């Protein structure tokens with residue numbers, strides 16, 4: 001079957017995530033495009049070959065997403081009488097674990113199809129190739145629209161995200177990868193869909209049967225690489241050992257997430273935070289979307305946090321790997337409070353290396369703590385970053401809070417950290433180091449931090465980042481507005497930005513990254529042409545909700561159900 005191909009889809013490109021790539025501004029770019037096009041064409045041909053039954057039903061038009069674990073295609077289908085339907089075909093990499101695939105599918109079939117949770121139409125399999133066919137939702141690139149959204153649109157966006165989260169949390173699904181590229185948004189139609197259950201896990205009482213078999217990656221990694229699992233549609237039969245056995249105690253740093261995946265070697269750094277929805281050939285970054293990386297204590301130039309896990313090797317390794325460059329250093333340890341959960345922990349918390357930069361023999365003999373750490377560092381809750389073994393649906397609410405932070409501040413990604421410790425340091429810079437340490441105690445982690453960082457006022461922070469003068473509540477016309485794609489925090493700049501954020505506006509010196517010297521030069525923003533669209537009167541309820549989402553303590557963090565009832569959404573109904 002001939003696949004008709006073209007960068008342009010049938011619809012105008014306004015909603016296409018690939019718009020950036022269409023702008024041909026030279027022959028080099030054109031050449032690149034042609035190259036990508038032929039790459040896409042080849043991929044489509046390969047997919048028809050791998051799963052021939054697709055050819056009977058679909059015309060595959062384009063590749064719309066490519067990550068480490070899947071490629072997503074736009075196809076059209078003549079499924080019933082009537083017009084052609086647009087379908088998204090998600091081709092999972094053949095090395096994905098069969099239980100993982102079946103669990104993803106079960107989340108979509110059981111919880112999906114309503115309340116802004118993506119549903120599924122069909123699933124195809126041939127040999128180890130699985131393709132999930134879903135209704136196609138044309139959607140925006142978050143980055144492209146971030147700074148043009150009205151305040152009312154932001155309210156609607158968040159409300160609809162909470163609807164989806166309430167739905168999946170009712171089923172005992174922890175999504176674990178809540179972020180804009182997994183929450184599709186069609187601005188024109190006001191349609192929303194939570195997608196990608198590829199990292200989902202079940203709560204202890206989950207209603208998704210297969211999620212009961214999906215444990216943390218730490219447990220998964222001990223699952224034997226046994227290809228005798230057979231998956232056919234929704235059915236799964238296991239001829240290997242059914243339950244993953246206890247985590248074994250490899251003294252080396254593990255880089256395994258999905259046991260059937262050997263993709264690490266070919267993963268390239270994704271670009272500009274639009275992973276998942278852009279790039280015909282951009283691959284998901286190791287540290288970006290799905291983090292394989294378990295050793296996470298490499299110190300960066302930015303405020304670095306040291307996560308002293310009770311694992312055996314992590315810090316030893318990182319010390320070998322990384323030169324010491326400390327801005328803020330801290331350590332995280334499992335404290336005695338959680339000894340029951342972290343059962344392998346020796347009885348005494350205070351060992352030879354407590355509060356030092358070493359790992360003592362007591363700690364070396366501790367077993368690696370089993371805790372899931374999937375997701376993207378910048379969206380990870382503090383309990384995920386510190387490897388708390390007891391993780392709940394509250395982790396998704398934290399991620400929703402980080403999205404809200406982007407929407408209110410106009411910056412995406414808000415936190416850009418390649419590892420958990422940097423991410424933790426960045427959280428501390430906003431939420432305060434003492435507060436973070438205090439909260440971590442409640443879930444059994446003790447964090448050591450070399451410097452005290454005060455918590456920020458969320459309103460002031462967001463207004464400053466958005467470029468709104470908090471005194472006059474107008475767009476500061478002498479401000480060179482920061483680009484949406486500048487993260488509020490990044491590996492290279494977070495030191496500067498945190499410095500800026502910590503200062504009062506009066507104390508800010510000219511020439512920093514946010515404010516231009518007010519001597520009349522600069523000023524590319526024009527208050528006449530840029531509508532404030534409600535941004536000059538953001539109610540306190542918005543920041544109250546943000547504060548409750550970014551609650552460092554998962555036990556008191558607001559739930560999706562509660563969030564929907566928050567005064568911020570007072571005139572909105574389900």
Ligand code: ADP
Pocket residue numbers: 017064065066067068069070071072088090118134135136137138139181182184195196197198275276277
């Ligand atoms: P991955 O596990 O590789 O991240 P996702 O399920 O998140 O896969 O899909 C990757 C991308 O493909 C999404 O970010 C989105 O841009 C696109 N996509 C996925 N499902 C759909 C769909 N049903 N309709 C439209 N686009 C989709």
Ligand code: MG
Pocket residue numbers: 181182196276
């Ligand atoms: Mg995704």
Ligand code: ZN
Pocket residue numbers: 351352353354359360361362363364
């Ligand atoms: Zn020790």
